[in-house]
Amino acid sequence: MPKFPEAPAGLARRQKEVVLRASVSPYHLFRDTAEVTVFRENLLSWYDREKRDLPWRRRAEGEVDPDRRAYAVWVSEVMLQQTQVATVIDYYTRWMQKWPTLQDLASASLEEVNQLWAGLGYYSRGRRLQEGAQKVVEELGGHVPHTAETLQKLLPGVGRYTAGAIASIAFGQATGVVDGNVVRVLCRVRAIGADSGSTFVSQQLWSLAQQLVDPARPGDFNQAAMELGATVCTPQHPRCSQCPVQSVCRAHQRVEREQLVASQSLPGSPDVEECAPSAGQCQLCAPPTEPWDQTLGVANFPRKASRRPPREECSATCVLEQPRALGGARILLVQRPKSGLLAGLWEFPSVTAEPSGQCQREALLRELQSWVGPLPATHLQHLGQVVHTFSHIKLTYQVYGLALEGQIPVTITPPGARWLTREEFHTAAVSTAMKKVFRVYEGQRPGTCKGSKRSQVSAPSTQRKPSPGQQVLDSFFRPHHPTDVSSLNSMAQ
Numbered sequence: 001m002p003k004f005p006e007a008p009a010g011l012a013r014r015q016k017e018v019v020l021r022a023s024v025s026p027y028h029l030f031r032d033t034a035e036v037t038v039f040r041e042n043l044l045s046w047y048d049r050e051k052r053d054l055p056w057r058r059r060a061e062g063e064v065d066p067d068r069r070a071y072a073v074w075v076s077e078v079m080l081q082q083t084q085v086a087t088v089i090d091y092y093t094r095w096m097q098k099w100p101t102l103q104d105l106a107s108a109s110l111e112e113v114n115q116l117w118a119g120l121g122y123y124s125r126g127r128r129l130q131e132g133a134q135k136v137v138e139e140l141g142g143h144v145p146h147t148a149e150t151l152q153k154l155l156p157g158v159g160r161y162t163a164g165a166i167a168s169i170a171f172g173q174a175t176g177v178v179d180g181n182v183v184r185v186l187c188r189v190r191a192i193g194a195d196s197g198s199t200f201v202s203q204q205l206w207s208l209a210q211q212l213v214d215p216a217r218p219g220d221f222n223q224a225a226m227e228l229g230a231t232v233c234t235p236q237h238p239r240c241s242q243c244p245v246q247s248v249c250r251a252h253q254r255v256e257r258e259q260l261v262a263s264q265s266l267p268g269s270p271d272v273e274e275c276a277p278s279a280g281q282c283q284l285c286a287p288p289t290e291p292w293d294q295t296l297g298v299a300n301f302p303r304k305a306s307r308r309p310p311r312e313e314c315s316a317t318c319v320l321e322q323p324r325a326l327g328g329a330r331i332l333l334v335q336r337p338k339s340g341l342l343a344g345l346w347e348f349p350s351v352t353a354e355p356s357g358q359c360q361r362e363a364l365l366r367e368l369q370s371w372v373g374p375l376p377a378t379h380l381q382h383l384g385q386v387v388h389t390f391s392h393i394k395l396t397y398q399v400y401g402l403a404l405e406g407q408i409p410v411t412i413t414p415p416g417a418r419w420l421t422r423e424e425f426h427t428a429a430v431s432t433a434m435k436k437v438f439r440v441y442e443g444q445r446p447g448t449c450k451g452s453k454r455s456q457v458s459a460p461s462t463q464r465k466p467s468p469g470q471q472v473l474d475s476f477f478r479p480h481h482p483t484d485v486s487s488l489n490s491m492a493q
Contacts, residue, residue, distance in 0.1 A: 046244035047224035070144040070170035114429035128157025169219035176209030181229025187302035191250035193286025251298035317350035319441040330419040383444040388433040
């Protein structure tokens with residue numbers, strides 16, 4: 001079969017990769033097996049002594065059935081994406097109590113999944129987790145794929161990291177993993193100052209992780225590396241004195257060298273190994289435009305990636321209440337579309353609004369009437385605002401309230417709408433943003449506050465009334481409304 005010449009674009013890409021590899025100094029790599037052995041042994045010994053007692057670890061360690069063990073790991077890894085451990089513990093415990101097996105999750109409704117996931121953020125994670133469980137049960141005979149390659153290929157929502165974590169922890173495959181904690185550990189241990197989010201640096205980090213993973217205890221090793229980044233090699237104020245791999249840490253060596261140079265009156269550097277690329281600028285070093293910051297120490301690594309600010313949007317939303325409904329007061333919720341942001345969750349009727357607020361009241365009233373019919377427009381009151389930041393959107397909700405006092409209760413509800421009691425609302429599949437909106441409504445409920453004009457608030461205020469002098473100062477210095485930015489970890493709530 002004849003060989004065709006490579007396309008110019010592909011050839012150029014390969015040539016660029018060769019050049020990049022040639023411009024990486026061995027300083028950033030593990031060059032001998034002895035160094036790798038020291039790293040593995042020290043890290044695993046530390047992990048055996050110091051690892052946290054977490055419910056998913058207990059369940060995986062005590063589970064003899066490989067599919068149930070894989071499911072326990074799978075759930076925890078999905079929940080832990082961009083979410084703090086302390087937050088996940090309660091959600092994980094309730095999830096496993098409700099759906100202890102893949103078969104249980106596969107037979108659940110999406111409404112139930114969203115309801116339990118409410119408040120955890122990144123709601124598509126729960127949906128994709130259930131889709132994966134359904135595929136395992138319906139198409140794979142109830143057996144979870146055993147390798148990182150097949151996990152990533154066959155299961156929806158399972159990326160390279162999650163696949164590696166399941167394969168190594170549940171099935172003992174010697175495959176490395178790279179998450180945010182591991183990125184930080186590796187960048188410091190090998191003094192990698194280049195942008196860790198770039199494709200080239202990411203490839204190098206995955207290569208290092210694969211080189212380091214202990215073939216005898218791959219699951220424990222990967223968890224140990226993540227544990228080290230979460231508890232010792234933290235973003236700020238790392239506890240280097242307690243680090244088990246300090247002896248092979250290039251960042252720590254760099255700190256010592258810089259401190260020694262600063263303490264010497266004579267010019268010159270101490271005899272400490274430095275990066276010395278064979279040609280040009282090393283592609284794993286920080287660029288010359290970002291000099292060493294003595295105050296940061298090892299936290300000079302990794303380089304902080306510049307983040308694009310979230311786009312700003314505005315929405316008008318209304319809490320519509322029937323105070324005298326049969327069986328007690330009820331509020332109206334409508335379901336979001338099945339795809340997109342907060343897919344399938346429930347919310348108060350809302351419309352997209354201009355930041356200027358022009359015509360938002362009329363548009364919101366029309367939206368409300370489309371669900372429940374004619375409404376008294378004069379009763380629609382603006383109560384305040386809520387600012388909530390998702391992963392890529394800073395959304396400002398203008399909060400309105402309308403109570404149907406003295407009207408005949410609405411008993412007919414169109415598809416996609418529900419009238420819920422307050423108790424039902426708090427356990428429904430609603431986002432954190434909607435819970436914030438409801439807190440504003442409860443604190444500024446129509447008919448509970450005197451005065452014709454309501455101030456804009458982000459939550460019910462518990463502060464004392466300011467003095468006349470403070471009121472004068474406040475008229476000159478208006479505070480900004482706080483933006484709620486949560487932890488990988490409450491974006492898209």
